[in-house]
Amino acid sequence: MSEEKTLFQKIADKEIPSEEVYSDEDYYAFRDLNPGAPTHILVIPRKPIPKITDATEADAALLGRLFLVANKIAEAEGLTEKGFRYVINCGDDGEQTVYHLHLHLLGGRPLSWPPG
Ligand code: 5GP
Numbered sequence: 571m572s573e574e575k576t577l578f579q580k581i582a583d584k585e586i587p588s589e590e591v592y593s594d595e596d597y598y599a600f601r602d603l604n605p606g607a608p609t610h611i612l613v614i615p616r617k618p619i620p621k622i623t624d625a626t627e628a629d630a631a632l633l634g635r636l637f638l639v640a641n642k643i644a645e646a647e648g649l650t651e652k653g654f655r656y657v658i659n660c661g662d663d664g665e666q667t668v669y670h671l672h673l674h675l676l677g678g679r680p681l682s683w684p685p686g
Contacts, residue, residue, distance in 0.1 A: 576670035608678025649677040
């Protein structure tokens with residue numbers, strides 16, 4: 571693993587400011603700088619897994635709990651009843667721009683499908 575911190579590690583470690591939504595020992599969540607919906611939150615494991623496809627069997631529980639943390643945030647944001655969307659972009663065609671695994675939580679308006 572590289573010694574250089576990822577952008578999102580720097581954000582989770584408060585070296586770069588962000589609007590915190592949730593924090594614990596293993597996860598950090600913050601509002602996206604360029605929101606694509608009224609609520610747009612990024613939920614990250616503190617562990618810098620670059621892409622979802624880099625996760626291993628050892629990450630199974632971490633990935634599972636990522637969704638449970640996100641569910642709690644969705645509930646706290648009042649999104650559970652009307653619904654919302656989780657997105658994980660992967661690689662170039664997925665338009666992933668930050669190579670630290672993150673789950674987008676988008677909600678607060680009807681979301682069209684399929685995405686662009
Ligand atoms: P990706 O395309 O990699 O799935 O999504 C990266 C997301 O991170 C984008 O939605 C982008 O707006 C957001 N982002 C990039 N840099 C920053 C930053 O410095 N702060 C915050 N809060 N969001 C960022």
